[in-house]
Amino acid sequence: MRRLTDTDSAIAYSTDLLRSDRIYLREVRDEDLGQFTRWWNDPATLTLQQSTARPVPEGATVDRFREWTRTMTLQDFGLAVVRASDDTLIGQAGLKLEQYGRSAEFVIVLGPEYTSQGYGTEAVRLMLRFGFAELGLHRIELWVWAYNTRAIAAYRSAGFIEEGRRRDVAFHNGQYCDEVIMSVLENEWRRSAERQQDSAS
Known part of the structure; x- marks a missing residue:
């Protein structure tokens, strides 16, 4: 990873920290919460996000996303996923930090119309970089239903390794x-990021 040695390198780091070629991550705004709620209750995502496929009242879902995306605390970092070409909101990604152990749970929701286009993989990689390079985390984990094969493929591509299963839940x-x-550990992510950097140069 490139070291911060002067003003220009510090500016370049912060400019690129939450941005890839096609997407960037920004703060969640109040006007985003309605879209998050529509995605959460979309029939195409019910079995991917919830253990029981049922619509949730809008007020409760807005409150849930507002709580998940509080970025003013040291416990939850929720960010909006935005398409860079036209500033379209396409999803939400976050880290729920544990108090001890320098670990966090990763969560993500993409609008169904934006899946299977590589945006999810890019968002995962950006959040891993933010978690490890900026927050100093040691471990990032996630839980995903076994039938959500697209998500599992994206997570594997970003460096996550399956470490177990909760059976029949x-x-x-x-x-x-x-x-x-x-899960993925910081040293695993760093090795993967260095390989990607070497292949790009």
């Missing part, structure tokens, strides 16, 4: 489903 369509636990 969700029930949809008359059948039980596993929840996959994945």
